[in-house]
Amino acid sequence: xxxxxxxxxxxxxxxxxxxxxxxxxxxxxxxxxxxxxxxxxxxxxxxxxxxxxxxxxxxxxxxxxxxxxxxxxxxxxxxxxxxxxxxxxxxxxxxxxxxxxxxxxxxxxxxxxxxxxxxxxxxxxxxxxxxxxxxxxxxxxxxxxxxxxxxxxxxxxxx
Amino acid sequence: xxxxxxxxxxxxxxxxxxxxxxxxxxxxxxxxxxxxxxxxxxxxxxxxxxxxxxxxxxxxxxxxxxxxxxxxxxxxxxxxxxxxxxxxxxxxxxxxxxxxxxxxxxxxxxxxxxxxxxxxxxxxxxxxxxxxxxxxxxxxxxxxxxxxxxxxxxxxxxxxxxxxxxxxxxxxxxxxxxxxxxxxxxxxxxxxxxxxxxxxxxxxxxxxxxxxxxxxxxxxxxxxxxxxxxxxxxxxxxxxxxxxxxxxxxxxxxxxxxxxxxxxxxxxxxxxxxxxxxxxxxxxxxxxxxxxxxxxxxxxxxxxxxxxxxxxxxxxxxxxxxxxxxxxxxxxxxxxxxxxxxxxxxxxxxxxxxxxxxxxxxxxxxxxxxxxxxxxxxxxxxxxxxxxxxxxxxxxxxxxxxxxxxxxxxxxxxxxxxxxxxxxxxxxxxxxxxxxxxxxxxxxxxxxxxxxxxxxxxxxxxxxxxxxxxxxxxxxxxxxxxxxxxxxxxxxxxxxxxxxxxxxxxxxxxxxxxxxxxxxxxxxxxxxxxxxxxxxxxxxxxxxxxxxxxxxxxxxxxxxxxxxxxxxxxxxxxxxxxxxxxxxxxxxxxxxxxxxxxxxxxxxxxxxxxxxxxxxxxxxxxxxxxxxxxxxxxxxxxxxxxxxxxxxx
Numbered sequence: 001x002x003x004x005x006x007x008x009x010x011x012x013x014x015x016x017x018x019x020x021x022x023x024x025x026x027x028x029x030x031x032x033x034x035x036x037x038x039x040x041x042x043x044x045x046x047x048x049x050x051x052x053x054x055x056x057x058x059x060x061x062x063x064x065x066x067x068x069x070x071x072x073x074x075x076x077x078x079x080x081x082x083x084x085x086x087x088x089x090x091x092x093x094x095x096x097x098x099x100x101x102x103x104x105x106x107x108x109x110x111x112x113x114x115x116x117x118x119x120x121x122x123x124x125x126x127x128x129x130x131x132x133x134x135x136x137x138x139x140x141x142x143x144x145x146x147x148x149x150x151x152x153x154x155x156x157x158x159x
Numbered sequence: 160x161x162x163x164x165x166x167x168x169x170x171x172x173x174x175x176x177x178x179x180x181x182x183x184x185x186x187x188x189x190x191x192x193x194x195x196x197x198x199x200x201x202x203x204x205x206x207x208x209x210x211x212x213x214x215x216x217x218x219x220x221x222x223x224x225x226x227x228x229x230x231x232x233x234x235x236x237x238x239x240x241x242x243x244x245x246x247x248x249x250x251x252x253x254x255x256x257x258x259x260x261x262x263x264x265x266x267x268x269x270x271x272x273x274x275x276x277x278x279x280x281x282x283x284x285x286x287x288x289x290x291x292x293x294x295x296x297x298x299x300x301x302x303x304x305x306x307x308x309x310x311x312x313x314x315x316x317x318x319x320x321x322x323x324x325x326x327x328x329x330x331x332x333x334x335x336x337x338x339x340x341x342x343x344x345x346x347x348x349x350x351x352x353x354x355x356x357x358x359x360x361x362x363x364x365x366x367x368x369x370x371x372x373x374x375x376x377x378x379x380x381x382x383x384x385x386x387x388x389x390x391x392x393x394x395x396x397x398x399x400x401x402x403x404x405x406x407x408x409x410x411x412x413x414x415x416x417x418x419x420x421x422x423x424x425x426x427x428x429x430x431x432x433x434x435x436x437x438x439x440x441x442x443x444x445x446x447x448x449x450x451x452x453x454x455x456x457x458x459x460x461x462x463x464x465x466x467x468x469x470x471x472x473x474x475x476x477x478x479x480x481x482x483x484x485x486x487x488x489x490x491x492x493x494x495x496x497x498x499x500x501x502x503x504x505x506x507x508x509x510x511x512x513x514x515x516x517x518x519x520x521x522x523x524x525x526x527x528x529x530x531x532x533x534x535x536x537x538x539x540x541x542x543x544x545x546x547x548x549x550x551x552x553x554x555x556x557x558x559x560x561x562x563x564x565x566x567x568x569x570x571x572x573x574x575x576x577x578x579x580x581x582x583x584x585x586x587x588x589x590x591x592x593x594x595x596x597x598x599x600x601x602x603x604x605x606x607x608x609x610x611x612x613x614x615x616x617x618x619x620x621x622x623x624x625x626x627x628x629x630x631x632x633x634x635x636x637x638x639x640x641x642x643x644x645x646x647x648x649x650x651x652x653x654x655x656x657x658x659x660x661x662x663x664x665x666x667x668x669x670x671x672x673x674x675x676x677x678x679x680x681x682x683x684x685x686x687x688x689x690x691x692x693x694x695x696x697x698x699x700x701x702x703x704x705x706x707x708x709x710x711x712x713x714x715x716x717x718x719x720x721x722x723x724x725x726x727x728x729x730x731x732x733x734x735x736x737x738x739x740x741x742x743x744x745x746x747x748x749x750x751x752x753x754x755x756x757x758x759x760x761x762x763x764x765x766x767x768x769x770x771x772x773x774x775x776x777x778x779x780x781x782x783x784x785x786x787x788x789x790x791x792x793x794x795x796x797x798x799x800x801x802x803x804x805x806x807x808x
Contacts, residue, residue: 006722006754009747038336039720042772045335046742051319051344052335060324060333067336 007032008040009047017048022058026065034070071106071113073151076130080119086126087140092116094141098148111155112148163228171223178218178229179207187231190240190269192247192356193305194219196659197644198314201306205243206269208236215239241273249280250328251357252287252300258358259296263655265356266303288331292341294363294513295352295651299331302359308332308351315644317621318460320345332359344463344714348456348620348642349510349651354658362510362652366533369504372526373415377502378494381411382482382557384422385568386508386647387531389669393654393661394535395545399668401675405550407506407534410543412551421553422505423560425478425485426567426576427681428690429453432705433475433573434580437637441612446470448615448630449637451573453477455515456642458709460620465627466711466740466777474706476521478567479505479512482557483524484704489694490557502526506534508568508650511642520707530652556686561678569666570618570646571600574639578604578614579680598622598644612636619644713773714739720770722750723757731766731805733798734784738773746781752795753783756802766802 011028015021025044030036036059045052059065075095079088092103095114099107103116122128125137129144136147160171164187175181179189180196192204202220209218210230218229230236248270255261287299306323309332313319320343324333334343352360372379388404400406408419437449452458452473461468476484483505487498494501504527505512516525529537538545552558563576581587586607595601598619605611613634617623618641626638643649648665649657681687695701720737735741735750750770757766774782779791785801 006751009751039718039770039772041335042714042718043720043737043770046737046739046772051313051322053320053322053324053333053343054313056333056335057322057324061326 008043012044012047019048019050022048022050022055023062026055026059030065034072034074035066035068037069038067068104069106069110069113071111072155073112073131075112075114076117076120077103077114078118078120078122078126078128078130079116080123080126082123083119083127088127090141091127091129091139091144094144095148098145111152160223160225162223162226165230165232175223178209178221178223178227181223182218182231189218189231190272191219192265192269192303193307195307195310195354198307198310201310204303204305206240208239210236237273240269241275244269244273244275245278245280247303248275248278250283250285251303252284252298258301259361259364260301260355260358260655264358267357283328285328285331288333288337290339291363292339293345294347294510295340295345295349296361296363297332297340298359298361300359301357302332303357304330304332305356306332307354307356308360311350311354315619315621316346316348316350316642317624318344318346318348321351346456346459346463346620346642347511347514347651350643352510352651353643353649353653353655362530362532363513364533364536365513365527365529366536368527369529369537372502372504375502377500378417378496379415379502379504380418380420380486380490381408381416381504381506382420382422382425382479382486383407383506383553384479384508384512384647385426385565385572385669386650386653386665387506387534388672389568389648389665390508390653391531391535391538394532395538397546399671400546401668401672402550403545404672405552406545406548408553409548409551410538410541410545413543413548414537414541416504418554420482420486420557421560422478422482422507423564423567424553424557424684424687425482426453426564426573427560427684427687428564428705429475429478429481430563430567430573430576431580431681431687433473434577434584436473436475437577438581438585441610441636447636449473451577451637451639452707452709453567453573454511454640454642454647455509455518456511457620457623457640459511459514459712460623460642462709462712463714464624464739467780468627469709469711469778472709474708476705476707477512477515478564479507479525479528480515480521480707481705483516483521485557485690485694487524488700488704489690498523504529506531508647508653509643510651512652531650532652532654535654556690559678559684559686560676561680561682561684562673562676563680564684565673565676566669568647568669570598570641570644571616571639572646573641574602574614574616574637576681577637578602580682581606583680583682596622599626614638617641618646618649711740711773711775711777713775718772720772722770723754723763723766723768725764725767727764731802732784732786733766733768733802734771734774735768736772736774736780736782736784737770738777738780740777741774741781744781746783746793749781749783749793749795749798753798753802756799762806766806 015025041055042052099112101114103114106113120128127139128137160173169185171181189207191207193201200219202217207218208215290297309321321332323330352362411419440446440449450472486503491498503525505525507528508531513528516528563579566572589605591603599622600616602614615638620642623640645662645666649662776782781793783790783793783798790797
């Protein structure tokens with residue numbers, strides 16, 4: 001597995017190492033790594049001449065950024081009012097049973113991560129979850145387990 | 160300029176920075192919790208409200224103009240300020256009696272002045288970082304998010320080790336990734352402590368260690384730094400007192416100190432040694448400009464951020480460490496005791512001195528560093544009225560000093576003292592000082608032997624950073640840097656408040672104390688000369704006692720940055736340094752070529768490539784390590800050669 005480190009330098013170059021582009025740089029780094037690693041923050045700090053604490057400040061301010069690794073499949077489970085009423089809690093239980101993680105955690109093989117979010121704006125489909133950019137609606141615990149199983153199989157056949 | 164304040168005509172200075180400062184200078188102190196005259200204007204606390212043409216607005220962001228009509232205290236403003244205080248207090252750790260800032264906290268003062276006896280809002284505790292990994296103690300449960308520390312660290316000191324992290328109610332002042340301060344790039348200057356309005360940032364308190372030592376069998380020896388005697392009266396309710404140092408010496412003897420020495424003695428010694436070192440360098444035109452090395456925060460700053468300048472630092476120890484080594488290596492022999500039986504306590508205006516005494520090179524010389532604030536605590540808790548203590552001289556042989564040595568306590572002192580030695584030894588025919596910026600003085604000097612050079616006296620690490628980034632005048636041959644504004648009188652270990660006006664006052668007191676010293680320059684210091692003639696005759700010992708060395712310092716803890724990882728044990732490992740120095744000298748290009756090579760030659764799985772942040776060899780950057788071999792001044796070709804050697808094997 002090669003970590004796409006060279007990408008960081010490419011991203012920096014593309015944005016001309018300019019301080020005002022920090023947010024865009026971080027967004028692209030996150031896309032590459034699925035999170036913002038500590039060593040990358042230090043590297044960007046050196047390359048751009050910004051104290052790492054400042055980058056950390058920006059990265060912790062926006063909920064868009066994650067400083068913890070996300071899974072290859074980043075699950076966002078909605079616990080907004082509508083989803084909550086329609087049973088998001090049993091869904092989270094089903095996820096925990098299937099892949100063993102609670103909201104805020106990542107599986108050890110980095111395949112899945114789970115985050116609980118406020119509202120995904122798809123209340124008509126409640127309860128809802130989003131995996132990477134795909135929306136799954138009208139879920140039941142059984143459906144959730146089935147989806148996760150399929151993703152696991154898909155990943156196994158990839159290798 | 161005329162303005163109308165609360166209906167009355169008031170004459171204010173032209174070109175004031177803002178209304179808040181203008182009013183302060185005419186005797187109206189507008190309450191505020193986030194304004195510092197040394198940093199950019201933040202306008203977050205909303206305490207400094209005034210009424211302008213019926214509108215309520217912050218006076219820190221308001222530029223005065225002719226004829227402006229303002230009200231500074233109306234029932235509405237009073238109510239708003241009370242409300243702000245109550246809101247802050249509702250999420251503030253209010254353990255005032257056990258807080259280091261009890262009695263000197265700005266928030267506590269305002270709560271009292273505004274008669275807050277109860278907080279209407281529900282108390283909500285925040286999850287808060289506590290960090291006691293360094294001489295600076297952080298307790299975010301007492302932080303009010305004014306951001307003064309952040310701005311001082313970044314704008315005045317050019318370090319930027321702390322920043323707001325998180326958002327909304329969960330915002331906290333944090334280091335990158337919440338690393339404990341002791342493991343960051345913090346230089347421990349304590350300027351965040353000096354400017355914190357509450358107890359969120361305080362200095363480490365080691366007074367208990369003093370009492371443990373006084374109880375032990377050890378011989379307790381003290382030494383007092385110049386700037387302590389210009390500030391401690393503030394804590395003790397005393398006025399300016401030119402015999403303060405001698406009263407302190409007398410006091411320390413009453414609580415069990417065997418000897419009390421004067422750090423100014425060591426300052427004479429350091430300046431004398433440094434003047435000779437400088438003259439040598441100047442003659443040989445090497446390692447110029449020479450940087451003074453008395454300030455431990457500045458030394459750490461160079462080691463971390465400007466390792467390419469490490470050789471420019473004077474190798475002479477700071478007065479604290481020089482006297483420490485003298486007491487442990489020479490004085491102990493005179494007493495006929497084991498150095499370990501002496502417990503040496505250094506009284507300093509400084510938080511970074513606590514760090515300095517624990518540096519590997521100095522370990523064991525100074526056993527305990529107490530700040531002015533801690534010394535004041537010892538005096539206050541003893542019940543002794545220092546004013547009534549009869550002054551007693553410092554102990555010989557390390558008890559006398561010249562004007563030059565004592566002046567180390569304020570900015571410009573070291574440089575002045577070095578020049579005074581040059582004047583005695585070679586002769587100074589011209590010395591012209593002019594201020595080129597706030598905190599930066601340029602001195603033009605001509606010596607009798609025909610050489611002339613320029614010197615800079617700088618306070619504030621931010622100022623030093625600006626100079627280092629743009630130094631192009633080859634005539635600048637010596638630079639004094641004091642990390643704290645106005646020098647040691649403004650150190651992070653001094654009493655609160657520790658703002659510019661207080662610091663100027665301390666500098667004035669120190670100047671007066673200097674003025675009545677009989678000896679002018681170190682050359683006149685009989686005991687210093689005697690030390691050289693009798694105890695430091697041996698060059699090797701002299702070097703060991705008076706000189707030290709520095710090394711590049713990692714800015715972040717050692718981390719390896721996987722680029723082409725190889726899980727196998729059997730592999731060739733290439734480590735490319737991506738720290739500041741190496742990066743700026745193009746280490747990234749080497750890295751790129753190495754990765755291309757590995758891929759092209761189909762060596763993935765055999766050659767592992769990682770990045771690192773510092774090989775601590777910045778003088779010869781860029782650096783690459785192949786297996787265990789360090790390649791300095793590296794080029795891709797050099798690395799390739801080493802790699803091919805390893806591949807064959």
